[in-house]
Amino acid sequence: MSVQSHDRIYEVFAAQSHETGLEHIGSVHADDADIAALHGCAVYDEEDWIVMKVVPRDRLYDVDEYAGDI
């Protein structure tokens, strides 16, 4: 079989301490959240995070005043 390529992008957020809170650290390609979480862990494991979260880019909502893509 061939494994299909995955076009969905997940944004990765992580925190190094409770004081600093979550910061955006990058993004990964995956077609479901479980694999996105694994990729986040494998790609961004150089720092000592205490929390890491992933969210599909297409589930982030525009704020009207600053709508657009980057």
Add this chain to the structure above:
Amino acid sequence: MTETDALDKETAEAISNELLRLADSKLLLGYRYSQWMFSAPSLEACNAASSISQDEFGHARALYTAHLSMTDDVEEDELMHEREPEEYWNAPALDQTSETWTELVVDAFLIDSAIGELVSALEYDAIGRMQDKIEQEESFHDRYGHVWLTRLAGDDPEATQAAVDETFESVYAWFGPENDVRQLQADSPRTDEPLVEADLRPPASEVREQWLESVESVIEDVGLSFPDTPSPDREAWDGDRWRLDDGGPDQPSIEQLRGDESAAFR
């Protein structure tokens, strides 16, 4: 945990042999992952394969160090750079390159968990301060395998089941014939008997049952199953290398692992 000084020669040799089987298996597993560093399904999966490969090489290094500390029969250079394929004591399921990503995921899931059960079952502090780090990394490898198995079994259950069927039989056989120690002594001695007799590890067939319990729940969870597999032939069993044939890893893999092409720089 038992200290080296408290061991008789036969038991120390049995531990040393066990560590070599585990170290060679980790080395080959790390290498099989590394072969997918540039061809996994996505850049991120390549990154993960690279990361896990690096972990496995680290685990192999810790186990080789422990093995070398228990034997005067071999030097490090000889161990790492001079062995022929039939002198490697790896799990036979790692002899060949995993031909597809599905095969790699299945192979790694079944073999790494089997190695992990044997490492955990050994009541001898072989890897000391590395233990916590190895367990942490293996926890990620387990999760990685489970998540990918779920995905692959959903996408192509036939191919994933075929990969399970092929590798399961080999890993099941790796643990050897059923462990009736007295019977084994009578017709085909296993060199790990001193481990069992010294209460340093349960019989390998019991460790296999623990492994089965841990992997079967995952395999069933993703809608797959294990094939009926007979106990390996007692007569054909090599009690040192834990295999039924006199083979070993493929030659190109061994040439790379030995670093043949960089020998001039050592």
